[in-house]
Amino acid sequence: TVLLLLLSIVGIGVGGLTVPYDTLAEYVPNAYRGTTMLSLNYFWTFGSMMALSAAYISLNYFHSWRVLVVVTSIPCWVSAFAGWYLVPETPRWLCAHGKFDQALETLRQGATQNGHDALQLFPPGTTLVVEVGEEEEFNFQALCLPQWRWIVMNLSGAWAGFGLLYYGTILAITIIFQKNEANSNELDFDYSAIFTSASAEIFGVLLVILTVDRWGRVPSQAWSYIVGGLCASSMCFGSSVWGWHDRTLAVLAFGARLFMMSASCVTWIITPELLTTEVRATGHGVVNAMARVTGILSPFVVQKSRTVAGIVLLITSILSAFCVLQLPETAGRSMGGAGGAASQEESTAEEPLVDQLVGAAEGEEDVVAIG
Numbered sequence: 343t344v345l346l347l348l349l350s351i352v353g354i355g356v357g358g359l360t361v362p363y364d365t366l367a368e369y370v371p372n373a374y375r376g377t378t379m380l381s382l383n384y385f386w387t388f389g390s391m392m393a394l395s396a397a398y399i400s401l402n403y404f405h406s407w408r409v410l411v412v413v414t415s416i417p418c419w420v421s422a423f424a425g426w427y428l429v430p431e432t433p434r435w436l437c438a439h440g441k442f443d444q445a446l447e448t449l450r451q452g453a454t455q456n457g458h459d460a461l462q463l464f465p466p467g468t469t470l471v472v473e474v475g476e477e478e479e480f481n482f483q484a485l486c487l488p489q490w491r492w493i494v495m496n497l498s499g500a501w502a503g504f505g506l507l508y509y510g511t512i513l514a515i516t517i518i519f520q521k522n523e524a525n526s527n528e529l530d531f532d533y534s535a536i537f538t539s540a541s542a543e544i545f546g547v548l549l550v551i552l553t554v555d556r557w558g559r560v561p562s563q564a565w566s567y568i569v570g571g572l573c574a575s576s577m578c579f580g581s582s583v584w585g586w587h588d589r590t591l592a593v594l595a596f597g598a599r600l601f602m603m604s605a606s607c608v609t610w611i612i613t614p615e616l617l618t619t620e621v622r623a624t625g626h627g628v629v630n631a632m633a634r635v636t637g638i639l640s641p642f643v644v645q646k647s648r649t650v651a652g653i654v655l656l657i658t659s660i661l662s663a664f665c666v667l668q669l670p671e672t673a674g675r676s677m678g679g680a681g682g683a684a685s686q687e688e689s690t691a692e693e694p695l696v697d698q699l700v701g702a703a704e705g706e707e708d709v710v711a712i713g
Contacts, residue, residue, distance in 0.1 A: 353634065355418075360626040362425060365432055367614040368622075369452070372676060376611060380551045383607045387543035389417065394540055398533050433470070434619060442470045484621045485628060493616055496668040497629045501613075503567065503662025504606050505633030507655060510640035511574045511602050514651055515539050515595045517644060518581045519588075535588065539595040546603030558673045559612040563605050564663040570601030571659020578652030605662075615672035 363382070370378045393414055400410035430452070436445035446468060450460035485494045519535045554562050577594035580586035617625045644651045 356634070360630050361623060362429060363610065364614045364622050364626055365429070367611075368432065368619070372674070375615075376554050376673070377551055379611045380547060380554065380607055383547045383603070383610075384544070387540075387547060387603070390543065391537065391540050394533070394537055437470050445470055482624060482628070485625055490617075490621060490625070493669065494625060494629070496665045497613055497616070497625070498632045499665035500563070500609055500662055500669075501629040502632040502636045503658050503665065504609050505636035506640050506643070506658050507567065507571065507574070507662065508602050508606050508633075509637040510644050510651065510655055510658075511570070511598050513641055513644045514574065514578055514648070514655070515599070518577065518591060518595070518648070535592045535595065538592060539599045542596040542598075542600040543603040546600040547607055549600070550604045550607050554608055554611070555673055558671050559608050559615070560666055560669055560671050563608045563612070563666040566601045566605035566608070567659045567663045567666065570598055570605055571656050571662075573598035573601060574659075575652040575656035578648045578655065582648035582652075609666075612669065612672055615675070616669065 363379070366382075367375060367379060396413045397410055400406060400413065430448045431444070433445040433448050436442070436448065446464060450464050453460040453463050484490065515536060550562055550566075573594050577591055577598055580594065581591055613626050613629060614622055643654050
């Protein structure tokens with residue numbers, strides 16, 4: 343009971359992962375946003391490989407899963423404290439809660455880091471004003487408005503597919519490369535094959551970094567989901583029906599994780615790019631929850647039968663690609679410029695937060711509008 347309670351608390355914490363990601367997307371200029379956001383996924387890949395290494399050491403030398411839990415919790419604590427002290431709060435949120443002095447200080451720090459004279463742009467006496475339209479709804483109901491309904495539905499489908507495909511593929515690889523020795527009730531794993539497949543994510547991130555701006559967000563996702571689904575499905579069928587050699591299965595596992603990582607990276611990018619500030623945090627949280635739900639369901643799909651898993655993963659990859667193809671392209675466009683009502687009126691597209699506010703500060707009056 344205690345373990346289940348603690349796992350539930352972990353799930354609540356995971357739900358907040360989208361907030362710092364979206365915050366960074368608001369600060370980064372358009373020209374560097376894609377590369378910067380994709381580069382963050384190297385830390386995800388590095389963490390996955392370190393978790394696998396920690397599992398190997400903990401289970402083979404300490405023979406305790408508790409050691410693994412303690413070791414993997416250390417980076418979480420470090421990240422929490424580092425984020426608390428180093429990551430700036432968004433000026434919009436600070437102003438919305440009446441903390442105008444802190445918001446102004448954050449803007450000055452951002453201007454300084456971008457090579458501007460902070461006191462010249464934001465001189466003493468500068469007043470911050472929050473612009474909020476009457477039509478804006480800072481809650482879940484805003485996502486049901488006509489301008490967001492279709493985008494959120496397709497994003498939810500893409501994220502649901504991502505959750506099932508990504509976590510289902512990892513679980514399938516673990517099951518396929520497990521070794522059950524004769525006359526023994528203990529399970530062992532081919533850690534070399536699993537670790538090699540995990541390293542494929544490095545190349546998956548590199549692939550989208552090189553192609554996402556050239557091909558676009560939508561085609562990159564669609565092809566990655568389809569090719570990843572084909573690799574994962576072939577791996578499942580090859581191990582259960584066709585009796586393929588472990589080396590062939592390892593190659594397919596490598597390809598599956600490579601393309602699943604590529605697809606998921608672009609899905610993470612396009613979501614905050616499509617949504618405007620008013621609905622970005624809520625919308626990203628909702629679609630991320632869809633991935634958590636399908637991620638929970640993935641063990642029941644994969645463990646039942648490898649053949650069934652192969653069929654489900656292939657169908658899911660096709661459906662995910664279909665949902666992605668319904669989304670507007672965001673490459674080269676401002677934040678929120680391709681989604682919802684913003685696509686109908688170009689003036690509502692968002693510039694990077696610091697550039698937007700610096701531009702406002704260069705106006706005629708020392709009044710900065712944060713909208």
